[in-house]
Amino acid sequence: MHLTTRDELAGTVEEVYALLTDPGFQDAKCVATTDDAHNFTVDVADAAGAHRVRTERHLPSDGLPDVARSFVGDNLTIIEVHTWSLPAADGSRESVVDLHVKGAPLTLKGTLRLEPSGSGTRQVLDADLKANVPFIGGKIERAAAEPIEGAIEIETALLKEWLAR
Numbered sequence: 714m715h716l717t718t719r720d721e722l723a724g725t726v727e728e729v730y731a732l733l734t735d736p737g738f739q740d741a742k743c744v745a746t747t748d749d750a751h752n753f754t755v756d757v758a759d760a761a762g763a764h765r766v767r768t769e770r771h772l773p774s775d776g777l778p779d780v781a782r783s784f785v786g787d788n789l790t791i792i793e794v795h796t797w798s799l800p801a802a803d804g805s806r807e808s809v810v811d812l813h814v815k816g817a818p819l820t821l822k823g824t825l826r827l828e829p830s831g832s833g834t835r836q837v838l839d840a841d842l843k844a845n846v847p848f849i850g851g852k853i854e855r856a857a858a859e860p861i862e863g864a865i866e867i868e869t870a871l872l873k874e875w876l877a878r
Contacts, residue, residue: 714843714851714858715840715841715842716821716838716839716840717837717838717839718836718862718865718869719835719836720835721830721833721835722834722872723832723833723877724834724876725829725834726805726827727800727804729827729836729872729876730797730806732875732876733795734755734764734766734797735755736753736755739753739768740753741871741875742768742871743768743770745867745871746770746864746868747770747771751769751770753766753769755767763796763799764795764797765797766795766797767794767795768791768792768793769791769793770790770793771788771790771791772860773787789814789815789817790814791812791814792813794810794812795808795810796808803828805826805827805828806826806827807824807825807826808826810824810838812861814857818846818850819842819845819857820842821840821843821861822840822841823839824837824838824839824840825838826839836869842854842858842861844857
């Protein structure tokens with residue numbers, strides 16, 4: 714299942730990037746998208762300033778089909794990694810997105826781009842959600858898409874709120 718989101722943000726690419734790689738923002742994002750335990754790391758990938766951001770969040774598996782819950786139990790452990798590139802000539806940034814559910818054959822892989830757009834930034838997520846389960850993979854993907862899209866909306870709203878400060 715293909716997921717694409719486009720959002721206009723009221724900050725420069727560097728301002729948005731600085732928030733997305735800020736430990737305080739990552740903590741707030743995790744708190745806003747889960748009511749359970751979480752942890753995160755923000756690593757400088759190289760001396761030029763590219764970052765790797767890893768979050769791990771624990772969510773209830775309510776809403777997943779019973780067969781999917783048989784893989785993960787009552788809780789999901791979602792591991793999300795963003796590996797950011799250095800800025801392009803136009804100032805844009807791109808992250809490889811790798812999200813997976815621990816113990817389950819469910820992944821979200823793609824890119825998150827930050828592009829200059831007027832006086833702000835366009836954030837574009839382009840990713841594929843895949844459940845590698847014969848016969849019922851599509852059903853699992855559809856069930857997982859709604860909470861994933863909800864988490865993306867919460868994160869984007871939080872990003873807009875922090876940019877407005």
